[in-house]
Amino acid sequence: MRERELALPALPQVAAPRVGLVKPSRVFRLARQAASALWSQKGKAFLMMLGTAVGIMLLTAVVGLSAGVEKRINEIMNTFGPTSMMLRAGGGQMMGMGGRASSGSTLKLDDVAAIRTRLADKAVVAAVIMGDDTPIKAGDQNGQTDVMACDPNFPQAFDWYVASGDPIDEDDERSMARVCVLGSTVAKNLFPDQDPVGQRLLVNKVQFTVKGVLASRGTNTMGFDMDDRLWIPLSTGMRRVFHVDSVRTIRINVRQAKDVTPVNDELTALMRERHRIHPGEDDDFTIRTPDFIAQRIRGMSRTTELVGGALAAVALIVGGVVLMNILLLTVSERVPEIGLKRALGAARRDIFAEFLAESVLVSLMGMAFGVLLGLVPVLVIPKLFPMMPMAVTWKTFAYAALFSSVVGLFFGVQPARRAAKLDPVEALR
């Protein structure tokens, strides 16, 4: 060993003028150097990453909400169907998806007939009246359920067919028959031990006979049990149960998704004409298309997303400025170190890279903490409040990585430049 290190200096051939960027292997060494510098002043490093962490945390939550909303919309689209439209009585903007508080009794049976005639070759049209929480009774089993009075073509309109027994047919509709088709939950509740088909039950004290049981649809995305329903003929519902002469909703199921928009326009024109609504006056009806529903749901979360996004941006900028100032401070504290490294062969760009690496590393640490903290609400809130959609997607991580890197690079440039510009002779003094 002694022989070796005491040998005459072999004069190494100094490489040709090195231009261009710092080599990758050296970048790795400089990054490790930066990490060791940060580790030696953990307190400062913590303050440097704090703003980024808060910003990325908010960003993660906002992206989680936004992704959850899109996921929810997708689920609803799958249930509602991309070809489904709803025409409801009453105009204006109603909050929420339920729309059970529909106003007006302006949708008459001749409106339904006119729409059906107009759209005969494009869509299935079914009118619906809904009676929420209507009392039902069979033997000694009591309960409440939503009663749906609907045209006999509802299986086509809703793409929902009986699993056992028979569907409600045109004869039932014509004769105002007191027959019903049960959702599977109702069937289970009222007739736990027997085949419901052919059994009798009371709906609002009117006696009905069960014709069939629908296939199960489970709960929808909002948590409602779609099978907790009972279907009766429309005419029976209007005259014998609800005593009304108007319908609440008209379901229009177009045959091709591309027809949704033209049918929407056609329906609007037709209804305005039929209801004699003058230009400039508001509709007395509302048409819901899949797009409309998607927009409505997005609208509900938009404010939260905007506020959260703005807060995230503020946190990232404030955090970046704090990071920059602390790093500027450490540059002035580490002047002798910079001078030493220059003497040992660091070029200006090496010093620049080292300090920029500190800034980026600290931002990436902030990102890691921010994502971890931000994932807590994203994962916990939907468990506590099923109505609040939140989801984790690749976007969560992509945005976090993007924005924290931008903060690190942008706010690290000035301190890194100041460090690189130091005159080695002055710095060593």
Place this chain on the structure above:
Amino acid sequence: MIELRGLEKTYHTGGVDTPVLHGIDLTIEEGEFVALMGPSGTGKSTLMNILGCLDRATGGSYTLAGQDLTSLDDNQLSAIRNRRLGFVFQLFHLLPRVSVLQNVLLPFLYTDPYPSDAKERAVGLLRTVGLEDRMHFKPNALSGGQQQRVAIARALVNEPALLMADEPTGNLDSVASKEIMDIFDRIHAQGRTIIMVTHEPDIAAHASRVITLKDGRVASDVKRD
């Protein structure tokens, strides 16, 4: 090894020209141990900074090991410092947050490609200066003399053509100074070229050649055997 021809350095501050070096001609052969002396303000430090590629001359030429360094840019001068030069400072200039071994390895941070035997070289040099058993210590756990020995190991780890020392014993007591100068003697005996700035004649006595500067010029140049 080193050739200076008409080397000049003039500082421009606030529109005023302050000449510090007035045309220095100097040839230093390989294996010489040069002590650079002279009163304060005679340009010793300026000359050392130019020889150390930390500063640039404003006139004349500087050739090191056959390579003209006069017109190199920052990246090129940095490579020269990294490959050809070793520095020992009066204030040691060790990096306090990393171990003794990591301090010795510091120059390789800027060496491409990274030498595969870097660690062996560093450990070997620490053994030579008698600090192998301290290589995992932090510098502030060491005495001044020990710290300077670490700095010498660091200055030699890249096997420099030229070792530059700026008052290496200026901050040490006489016992530690003697230890350090013993090491310099050994380095000199192995044929490495050394240039050392010092104010102290008994330190300069270790050198094989004493150059005295006065008012930015070589006032005397004495070789010894």
